Amino acid sequence: MKSDGVPPTADSLVTAAEIGRLAGVTRAAVSNWRRRYDDFPAPATDSSSSPLFSLSEVRAWLARQHKGQEMSDEVRLWQQLRGMHGDDMIRGLTTVAEILSQPEGQVGSKEGSALRPLVDELATERSPAELLAGLTARYVESSGRAGSDGVTSPRLIRAIKHFVGEQHGEVFDPACGIGSLLLAFAPHARSLIGQEIDPVNARYAQLRAGVTGVSHVTISTGDSLRSDQQRGLKADLVVCEPPVGVADWGRADLLLDPRWEFGVPSRAESELAWLQHCYHHTAPGGRVVVVMPPSAAYRKAGRRIRAEIVRRGLLTHVVALPPGMASAHALSVHLWVLRRPSRPDDTTGFVHMTDLTAIDPDGSLEPAEGRTADVARIDLLNDVVDLTPAAHVSARHADLTAEYEAARAAIDEQLKSLLSALPKLSEGDAGSLRNGAVVSVSELARAGLVETAEDTAVSTSEQLDTDYLNGFLRSAANSRRSTSASGTFRVDTRGSRIPQMAIDEQRRYGAAFRALSEFEEHVRLLTELSERAASLARSGLTSGALLPPPTEHS
Numbered sequence: 001m002k003s004d005g006v007p008p009t010a011d012s013l014v015t016a017a018e019i020g021r022l023a024g025v026t027r028a029a030v031s032n033w034r035r036r037y038d039d040f041p042a043p044a045t046d047s048s049s050s051p052l053f054s055l056s057e058v059r060a061w062l063a064r065q066h067k068g069q070e071m072s073d074e075v076r077l078w079q080q081l082r083g084m085h086g087d088d089m090i091r092g093l094t095t096v097a098e099i100l101s102q103p104e105g106q107v108g109s110k111e112g113s114a115l116r117p118l119v120d121e122l123a124t125e126r127s128p129a130e131l132l133a134g135l136t137a138r139y140v141e142s143s144g145r146a147g148s149d150g151v152t153s154p155r156l157i158r159a160i161k162h163f164v165g166e167q168h169g170e171v172f173d174p175a176c177g178i179g180s181l182l183l184a185f186a187p188h189a190r191s192l193i194g195q196e197i198d199p200v201n202a203r204y205a206q207l208r209a210g211v212t213g214v215s216h217v218t219i220s221t222g223d224s225l226r227s228d229q230q231r232g233l234k235a236d237l238v239v240c241e242p243p244v245g246v247a248d249w250g251r252a253d254l255l256l257d258p259r260w261e262f263g264v265p266s267r268a269e270s271e272l273a274w275l276q277h278c279y280h281h282t283a284p285g286g287r288v289v290v291v292m293p294p295s296a297a298y299r300k301a302g303r304r305i306r307a308e309i310v311r312r313g314l315l316t317h318v319v320a321l322p323p324g325m326a327s328a329h330a331l332s333v334h335l336w337v338l339r340r341p342s343r344p345d346d347t348t349g350f351v352h353m354t355d356l357t358a359i360d361p362d363g364s365l366e367p368a369e370g371r372t373a374d375v376a377r378i379d380l381l382n383d384v385v386d387l388t389p390a391a392h393v394s395a396r397h398a399d400l401t402a403e404y405e406a407a408r409a410a411i412d413e414q415l416k417s418l419l420s421a422l423p424k425l426s427e428g429d430a431g432s433l434r435n436g437a438v439v440s441v442s443e444l445a446r447a448g449l450v451e452t453a454e455d456t457a458v459s460t461s462e463q464l465d466t467d468y469l470n471g472f473l474r475s476a477a478n479s480r481r482s483t484s485a486s487g488t489f490r491v492d493t494r495g496s497r498i499p500q501m502a503i504d505e506q507r508r509y510g511a512a513f514r515a516l517s518e519f520e521e522h523v524r525l526l527t528e529l530s531e532r533a534a535s536l537a538r539s540g541l542t543s544g545a546l547l548p549p550p551t552e553h554s
Helices: 016-023 027-036 055-065 073-085 089-101 110-125 128-141 154-164 199-211 270-280 300-311 397-421 441-446 466-473 476-481 503-543
Strands: 170-173 191-196 217-221 235-240 282-292 315-320 334-339 350-355 372-376 438-440 450-452 457-459 497-499
Touching: 016 027, 016 055, 016 073, 073 089, 073 110, 073 128, 089 110, 089 128, 089 199, 110 128, 128 199, 154 235, 154 282, 154 315, 154 334, 191 199, 199 217, 235 270, 270 282, 270 300, 270 334, 397 503, 438 441, 441 450, 441 457, 441 497, 457 466, 466 497, 466 503
Parallel strands: 170 191, 170 235, 191 217, 235 282, 315 350
Antiparallel strands: 282 334, 315 334, 350 372, 438 497, 450 457
């Protein structure tokens, strides 16, 4: 463990899952070691959800405990990539894909030249497609990756393919990320088309397709809602797992957009904007499958749009999947299936509801008896237009009771951890930072000290803390600079100003900002759980499956 108080650099950090791979054991075994052995290396980062450990300390501990095994070439390559890119491993995988796409002996970037000998050695043991597939699977399974946007889990891909079946036409994914969901339809589809806002993800998806021998793929870069690169496309199947929790999806700039056929989504209903974008790109007779949060099925703000897709007979199926299917969170998700009519009378009079919330995420996707229902459109068109399958499936009393009690227990757990997640802050001088020296992010970028995205900045120097940078990007002063005269808000990353302070002080602020982010995540989860519990309670009380609490005199 570090004795000088300096946090280890990114090139020495590994996740619990990677320790398991290093030692040839499961991640659960690593968690058990942490509990049983007092001398197991302490986490080098503050995150409780996905802690990172010093690789050198882990290796030393494994050697002392005789628990290690000889490191494979693939693990050595993975650690070399982590040393170069830290948590941003997709850039490293892109370099590997570029090497595998080049003729043998061709020299690419400096980074590629350093990796080429090991990549070429691994490519002699297995095909380039198998090598890249293994590295991609390792990335998807890694809890230490930088976020989960752009990664559709294997469980969710399996579920979507199950309810779609074989697709022989044109498939489109407007938020394709690294291409996992889109490429899953490669064996039968005539062509695959994707768009992705992150240029690194888009580049990797295109290279990945080439390395794996999928030639009928076209990936474009850009924000699908704000800058649609496929305006004339009408696909046979549109699949999408939209970004999670995006409040500024461009509503103010897109109020008159022709894609809002069912109504203009509210600022809080970005998922309904994605749903309509997908439907806009569907050919007559084609289908849409979109991953939706459960709250989209009953939130008041989306009632009008839900009513419209039901009234027109476009919504054919809603599937409630069990928790643990998505990469970005552990909550349940829904699949909404829409079909564009091929003629005026080609609509459905019922919506098929399937409740799979109680199944094993890795088990059969066939619903148990009593977990499906065909609901007439007229029965859905009430004041709520609740599309939650559990509200319409004739669930057994014990099932609904168990789900409600589980939701209550989860809320109780979140409430207990909520206050502890909020950092304890002491009183300071309110004007000290406002009147001190500042530097703009654009100056830091020109100096090569940071890299900027649409609303974030990432430090490339040991003299700048990334969490400190992003915390001050969201300060009140920078928020005012990011708001136009018309009231439109869009983060002006490069124009933002950051106070100057020593790296130790930056890290103090960075730790506080990280704690605030974790607190906000607890609040978000609590909101979702509260909405879920209220929906279950309402369904149970109105169906007779749940009873109100007894009165004091009962």
